[in-house]
Amino acid sequence: xxxxxxxxxxxxAYFGGELARAGHDVTLFARGAHLDAVQAHGxxxxxxxxxxxxxxxxxxxxxxxxVSDVVIVAVKSYSLPDITxxxxxxxxxxxxVVPLLNGVTAADELIAGxxxxxxxxxxxxxxxxxxxxxxxxxxxxxxxxxxxGELGGGLSERAxxxxxxxxxxxxxxxxSATMGVELWQKYVFITAxxxxxxxxxxxxxxxxxxxxxxxxxQRAVAEVVDVARARSVPLPDDEAPRTAAYIDTLPxxxxxxxxxxxxSGGPTELDTLSGAVSRLAAxxxxxxxxxxxxxxxxxxxx
Numbered sequence: 001x002x003x004x005x006x007x008x009x010x011x012x013a014y015f016g017g018e019l020a021r022a023g024h025d026v027t028l029f030a031r032g033a034h035l036d037a038v039q040a041h042g043x044x045x046x047x048x049x050x051x052x053x054x055x056x057x058x059x060x061x062x063x064x065x066x067v068s069d070v071v072i073v074a075v076k077s078y079s080l081p082d083i084t085x086x087x088x089x090x091x092x093x094x095x096x097v098v099p100l101l102n103g104v105t106a107a108d109e110l111i112a113g114x115x116x117x118x119x120x121x122x123x124x125x126x127x128x129x130x131x132x133x134x135x136x137x138x139x140x141x142x143x144x145x146x147x148x149g150e151l152g153g154g155l156s157e158r159a160x161x162x163x164x165x166x167x168x169x170x171x172x173x174x175x176s177a178t179m180g181v182e183l184w185q186k187y188v189f190i191t192a193x194x195x196x197x198x199x200x201x202x203x204x205x206x207x208x209x210x211x212x213x214x215x216x217x218q219r220a221v222a223e224v225v226d227v228a229r230a231r232s233v234p235l236p237d238d239e240a241p242r243t244a245a246y247i248d249t250l251p252x253x254x255x256x257x258x259x260x261x262x263x264s265g266g267p268t269e270l271d272t273l274s275g276a277v278s279r280l281a282a283x284x285x286x287x288x289x290x291x292x293x294x295x296x297x298x299x300x301x302x
Contacts, residue, residue: 001019001024001025001069001070001161001162001165002024002025002026002066002067002068002069002070003016003019003024003025003026003027003068003069003070003071003072003165004026004027004028004029004065004066004068004070004071004072004090004095005026005027005028005029005071005072005074006029006071006072006073006074006075006083006086006087006090007029007072007073007074007075007076007079007083008028008029008030008034008035008038008058008074009034009074009075009076009131009137010129010130010131010137011074011100011125011127011129012028012072012074012075012100013028013030013034013038013043013045013129013131013137014045014127014129014137014139014144015072015074015100015125015146015166015169015171016028016043016054016056016072017043017045017052017054017056017137018045018054018144018169018170018171019165019166019169020043020054020055020056021045021052021054021169022168022169022170024165024168024169025057025066026054026056026057027056027057027058027059027065027066027068028043028056028057028058028059029058029059029060029062029065029083029086030058030059030060031060032134033134034131034134034135035058035059035060036134037133037134037135037136038056038058038134038135039058040135041053041135042054042055042056042135043055043056043135043136043137044135044136044137045136045137045138045139046132046136046137046138046139047138047139048139048140048142062085062086062089062090063089065086065089065090067093067094067095068090068093068094068095069094069095069096070095070096070097070098070162070165071087071090071091071095071096071097071098072098072100072123073087073097073098073099073100073101073106073110074100074101074125075101076101076102076267076269077101077102077103077105077106077269077271077272078267078268078269078271078272080101080106080109080110081109081113084109084110084113084114084115085113085114087110087113087115088110088113088114088115088116091115091116091119091120092116095119096119096120096121096158096162097110097115097119097120097121098121098122098123098148098162099120099122099123100123100124100125100146101272102186102187102190102269102272102273103187103269103272103273103276104183104184104187104276105272105276107120107121107122107151120151121148121149121150121151121158121159121162121179122148122149122150122151122176122179122180122182122183123146123147123148123149123179124146124147124182124183124186125145125146126143126144126145126146126186127139127141127143127144127145128140128141129141143172144170144171144172145171145172145173146163146166146171146172146173147173147174147175147176147179147182148162148163148166148173148174148175148176148179149175149176149177149178149179149182150179151179151180152180153177153178153179153180154177155175155176155177156175159175159176160175162175163175180233181233181234181235184228184233184235185235185239185243187224187228188221188224188225188228188235188239188240188243189221189243189246189247190256190258190273191220191224191273191274191277191291192217192220192221192224192243192247193247193254193256193258194256194258194259194269194270194273194274194294195220195273195274195290195291195294196213196216196217196220196290197255197256197258197259198256198258198259198262198270198294198298199293199294199297199298200213201259201262201263202259203252203253203254203255203259204247204250204251204252204254204255205251205252205253205254206252208247208248208252214244214248216290217244217247217248218240218241218244219289219290220290220291221240221243221244221247222240222244223277223281223287223288223289223290223291224277224288224291225239225240225243226281226286226288227277227280227281227284227286227288230280230281230284230286231280231284258270258273262298268298270294270295270298270299274290274291274292274294274295274298275295275299277291277295278291278292278295
């Protein structure tokens, strides 16, 4: 298959490299020193299993992007408005769009930005990847999974075809008939983790062990679940206690990427995480004090 990767940082470049190694036609939309390095030397991918070099196309000019079957969008949520015109350009030439962003609003934002709605699927990734230097990415997790599916539900031939291509590249990929539910399940987890670890400026272990820490986690989880239910998302009845129990099993050193961004002083996905929960809760007339507090407190720039 022919893939365009928009957002060639850690996650985008990693999956692009794996697809290229498997023989798929891959072009990265990248910028700066990373683009220069990939054009000059190719992409180096490091994993717990070893290292390989991938040769693939790379450009910073949307007009140079080839016709593709699929465009994977892997930017941070705060960069989505800037790259939406690029995604629209590729989609209008026939590519199906798979956003792998955090949150539950990426597809709606792409469609609002002019990307043809008929081309947009839902997608989510679970992987830990960092770009260690220009032209080099490193997968640090032992897992690497992608779920893709129709936003309206049901299995489709195109979602299955995309998942098959990803599996051919060694990715744990599958097509989902309940993509909307799966997006919210990930959202419940990552948003609760971002809120409690962000407020505490600590990894999950110290949060759990602090007085009232587990209660804070449970409330952060329950608030997102309440918002999902207010929006008629059919989450399982045990979603809140199950997610809180899972968080209780995480290694004490587990730190959400949101906290790393926060501590670095750069932009964060606060608006997509607790910020969106707070806004959606206000629209539904329900209270979300943990995420309201996180939105206000963590939005203060030092």
